[in-house]
Amino acid sequence: MASVADLVDPERLAALATPANLRLGHSIAADGGVEFTEFGPLLVRARVGGTPDADQHRTVVLKSTSAGLEWSCACTSAKTLFCKHCVAAALATWEKAPTRHNRSR
Numbered sequence: 001m002a003s004v005a006d007l008v009d010p011e012r013l014a015a016l017a018t019p020a021n022l023r024l025g026h027s028i029a030a031d032g033g034v035e036f037t038e039f040g041p042l043l044v045r046a047r048v049g050g051t052p053d054a055d056q057h058r059t060v061v062l063k064s065t066s067a068g069l070e071w072s073c074a075c076t077s078a079k080t081l082f083c084k085h086c087v088a089a090a091l092a093t094w095e096k097a098p099t100r101h102n103r104s105r
């Protein structure tokens with residue numbers, strides 16, 4: 001089964017999230033706003049900080065399942081919304097994943 005990091009490559013993120021959430025997620029990740037509390041190949045849990053004007057922390061869970069990527073964020077109950085916190089956590093997961101450099105495409 002694919003790891004979480006395999007499922008959050010930049011092309012997939014671009015398809016999952018809206019441009020506005022992608023941009024916000026990028027800035028949260030760039031500001032070091034992602035703090036992992038659990039980092040496994042199939043489950044990643046992180047506390048994600050907000051933007052400077054909305055400085056709240058949200059818990060994001062990214063999961064690799066047989067059906068693909070599953071996610072949840074405390075900021076919304078909308079299961080299909082890949083919010084800015086999810087984007088930030090996904091970007092940080094992608095950056096941190098040790099195997100991404102020798103993964104074949």
Ligand SMILES: [Zn+2]
Pocket residue numbers: 058073074075076083084085086
């Ligand atoms: Zn969120």
